Amino acid sequence: MGRYVALRLAQAAGVLWAAYTVSFLVLDLLPGDPVSAMAGAAADQAGVDPAQIARLRSEYGFDDPVPVQYVHYLGRALRGDFGDSVASGRPVTSVIGDALPSTLQLVAAGLALAVLCGGGLALAATYTARRWLRQLLLSLPPLGVSVPTFWAGLMLVEVFSFRARLLPAFGNGGPRGLILPAVTLAIPTGAVVAQVLAKSLLTTLDEPYVQTARAKGAGRPRIHLRHALRNASLPALTVVGVLVGQLIANSVVIETVFSRNGLGRVTASAVSAQDIPLVQGVVVLGSLVFVLVNLIVDLVYPLLDPRIAAAGGRRWRPA
């Protein structure tokens, strides 16, 4: 087990490094550089001395060859220094650190809603013996994944804030203000959870060992919860591991719709301002969250399925 954990930690570190490298390469494609961008913005207001730009450029290290820049930045990143935001001049880590708590709150609420509602829907749909009810329940998730998130958010605002006047439409105002954004965030995620779990439950219920349990005289609830659910939850767990990253990314859209402050808003304005260090910080953070969540999933897996523990932790992956 210790060996397995060590191996997974090393892999996680490798993925993070590679994600940093990919984001570095992608952003290096940019024709021009942040200093010129800043200077371009400043030039509208007053004449900027070309010599000053050149000085700034060499100060930021943009004159060096790309590999040298890369090693330089990677070294700083390893020490937790992702540079300063071009737009605000503050360190990237502190900009992100300030914005993160509100977004994490949103993501946690959204994830909880998605797992509870999506999982509940899948259980109910596979449990019921009424054909029409099953069909009805199973037709909801495809709707959920087809609706544009930002539009769903706007529609919720229209109905619950403007018409019914039940909930605040915008801003960070307390737990009541969290409800609509969290619900919006949970819709596509919950729909995916429901689809995966329902499909996997239906396959599991067809397995011969479920028939063995029926032959023992076990009733439906017992078969559903004690025999099928644990086996069926493995693919759903894998999917949740992937979805957490998407939730964080979706906060960009949700926070824009609901005018909430947080990482998403910071990202949106960083993209608009071509604030490369900040965008890179966000990308690496997204990757970090993904890696951490999947590390947890990988560690939970052997607890759920003894076969994985035996195989040295090679877990089930979707095709």
Place this chain on the structure above:
Amino acid sequence: MTGAQETPLLDVAGLTVSYLTRNERVHAVRGADLDVRAGEIVALVGESGSGKSTTAHAVLRLLAPNASIDAGTVRFGGRDLAALSERELRTVRGARIGLVPQDPGVALNPVKRIGEQVAEVLRLHGLATRRTAPAAAVEALERAGMPEPGVRARQYPHELSGGMRQRALIAVAIAAGPQLIVADEPTSALDVTVQRRILDHLQHLTEELGTAVLLVTHDLGVAADRAARIAVMSQGRVVESGPARRIIEDPQDAYTRRLLDSAPSLTAVRARPRPAAPAEPGEPGDVLVTAEHLVKDFPLPRGRTVRAVDDVGLTLHRGRTLALVGESGSGKSTTARMILRLVPPTSGRIVFDGEDVTAATGAALRRLRRRAQLVYQNPYASLDPRFSIGEVITEPLRAFRVGDRASRTARARELLDRVALPAATLERRPAELSGGQRQRVAVARALALEPDLVVCDEPVSALDVSVQAQVLDLLAELQDGTGLAYLFISHDLAVVRQIAHRVAVMRAGRIVETGPTGAIFADPAHDYTRELLAAIPGGDARIGAPGARLLEERT
């Protein structure tokens, strides 16, 4: 069955079961009648699609959701199970009727410990408390013949062998002391020697406990060995039933006779004519393939290796059939693949028609590919589903640029004719053919380049017995009068006896015994060969049957 004054324990009458598929209603069982008396073993025999499994599952009402019992009664202990509510049925399942399912590999919950799974049935029926259940489960495992039951109870299914898993399932079935056990092909997925031990134990156990068994099997040999009475099913009906000996020795129904004729384990009784002794083996020009000191190691994680084939040597003569016999994992398929150079040998030497092909590449390897062909076990997997049959058969010709399009099609037509398929098959897709037809196509493809050697890897084990016999006849016929040599791989000694001139018995990567087929069957030298021979089902029936002199005839 007039003699039974007692009411039978289980009495199935006029049972009709159908499946609702998207387009139509398929009748799987059409008015089946069957009875099992207390303490008696009754075998329900039939080929796949005969409705035997459906009938067995209908007894417990463990049918697929799209299946329904349309008519008939299932009387058990004075009640009609077909009319019980689901709640009442649950008090019967497990407690009064136990099920031993088909494939032990998948019939146990992979995430629960064995002991827990056995205990569950006791807990469900109030036969043990949370405190007493673990010990009771170990006891049930012990009765089922599980070695070290205390240890096994704490293990997970994947940690046990197939045989042990089946014992765990038997423990589940007997734990609550039922009056009837429904055993659905309980050992078909297991190796023959394991199969025999498990069936022996099940028979012994049920005799001791006075439990009746409904044994579902496709193998008349197994039925003849184990059951007091046999019911034969075909197309959803019980076509014949009666005492086992009477069915074997004096079958009344035409279908039963056909089944008996083609059952490999029982046909040992009839001599299948093999070509009269071909040229004496041992003549120098006669040898086609020699393999010497073949070794194959497969890598395992963390730098370890497992030796699948260990110092195997064999000689195959033109026009003859050499059978390589062994249980799963004995290395027989790997040996054949090395000879075909589909798997590189770790060490050893392979000589094909005087040429050393051990390390052949390029043109030499392609010469070998042209002269040595392979027929696979599973005809459903070995044909590309997107190809037409014509494309399948001409693929080797195209690969070696033999002839033009028209001549290749003509050749394909000729080959189809040789394997007794109509020419119109050319345009069809594999999915439109039955298993036996597909295997004929695979044989036709193997013959397209007129090879010297065809390796047949379990070519009939995926087919129904009556189809098996046809394919074996075809293979024998194609060999007659030609120099074609077969390397015939099989786990089934009964099949081997019908086709092989020589037999090599493999175990754990080594050849333990080689010899002419007759000699091996009549006078096995090695213990393992004797064990394999004893495990052939139908042995008991054979002894009393007329014409048991076969063994002499064959040599």
Place this chain on the structure above:
Amino acid sequence: MSSTLDALGVLDAAPEPGAPEQAVRRRAGAARTVRFFLRRPGLVLSVLLIAAVVLASFWPGLFTSHDPLKGVPAQAFRAPGAAHWFGTDELGRDVYARVVHGAALSLKATLIAVAVSFAAGGLLGLLAGFAGRWIDDVLMRFVDVLLSIPALFLSLALVTALGYGTVKVAVAVGVASVATFARVMRSEVLRVRQAVFVEAARSCGTRWYAILGRHVLPNAIGPVLVLATLDFGTAVLAVSSLSFLGYGAPPPAPEWGTLISDGRNYLANAWWMTALPGLTIAATVLATNRIARALDGEWGRR
């Protein structure tokens, strides 16, 4: 399961083939196709809707005679009705006309996105799956890294690098799905490559390029095409999200996401400006998902 197979075994006995049967079978096939669609009205509707979207993007004039860009100020903020099906916006422009004319931009972006991920991902997966060994290892580690970055973040990073505009947004969205395509393609190639019929082809002398072209690709491409159909829906959503955030075509171009973003400012008094374009997007995505599902399983099982 076994009992179901048992039941299907009844059907296994294939009828003997005969020459005049050909025509009969073909007619039966046509009848089956008709029955297949008649039983699935939702699927028929989906196909019709996608056909309409494609038509609208080439010939918007077929669907509306209003000008999407010219407004009639006197008719601003009209609710949906007979004259204006989707109502009018703050400048008195017909929202329905804007949605119809927006189809071209949105469809173009979506097709570019799907083409990028299909071509790049498919090639990566094919190479990894067929070449195997270290090439497979290197490529798949790269794909794992791409997968570890949430798709929207990856797209946003690309937009930051490339700049704004419909095509750039489309490329950014496409690159974000490359990894998924590569994974599916690779696993399909591996599955087919290990199939018995491929070894059978090898053992009878077929060369590697013929195996790749005749056996592996045709048998592996199916699930990738299904994924492409599914990805079409995903790409519609991703493109509209990015244009909602303001990185798409500059105004007044009527891209679907931009329409919703415009309508947002008048949400309280003109709900139709947001609701109806959004419904159009949702219906398009729903339709492609339905078609993907049909391609995935039902059609094959027909």
